Amino acid sequence: MTEDSRVNNDLAQNMRVINQRIEQACVKAKRNRDEVRLLLATKTVDVTRIEKALALMEKPLMGENKVQELEEKGPQLAEPRTDIHFIGHLQSNKIKHVLRWADCIQSVDRLSLAKKLQNRLEFEHKHIDILVQVNTSYEDSKFGIQPEQAVELVKKISQFDRIHIKGLMTIGLFSDDKDKVRACFQRLVAIQQQVIAQKIPGVAMDELSMGMSGDLEIAIEEGATIIRVGTAIFGKRQYPDSYYWNESKR
């Protein structure tokens, strides 16, 4: 077998396994399989491999963490149906670069960022879908609005007419203690329910982006509509995730 076909086989095999895991989790949770969308978390993965994985998907969806990687890979992507989400910490001076490529920004976690986003969108005569990122694990190392302040933030962002809130995103606690991980996802659902109860004009709460390679089953049981998977499809990354999650907090 050539190196190339071995890599392809691995990808195809990994995608099969992930799809089986999603299906089984849906069966267990008595949910419909099409309620859960797989997002490829593609940080550090080159475009060739990303495209091979995207080609195996019915609705190709990928997420990048770093503006620089997004700008490098964006122009090279040949799959026109691909939805691209931004899932990393966004510095406001990089907004315009992200807007060039992203269909959705999953990591909006502060009012100042939303304000600048609105300004830039007005300037470009554009609109954008977002999710509000919540720090459900209360870890200092992670970005996201504190759970107690999330509803208020959603309310404030809803006043920006070019930003369409579609739901919430979180990174669960990294832990072997499944109950603690589950508690993070339940916290996100609780916030979703609080927002829905407030009936805020223009705010949709359909999307819950939660669950990754290690905890996607728990997330699906708790109601995830988007799971973000990297390692289980592309293999281990060279850098620890802290490099991507708390760059300005190190």
Ligand SMILES: *Cc1c(COP(=O)(O)O)cnc(C)c1O
């Ligand atoms: C890297 C990353 C993922 C995927 O993590 P894996 O454990 O590799 O599946 C999901 N969400 C975010 C925000 C990420 O940065």
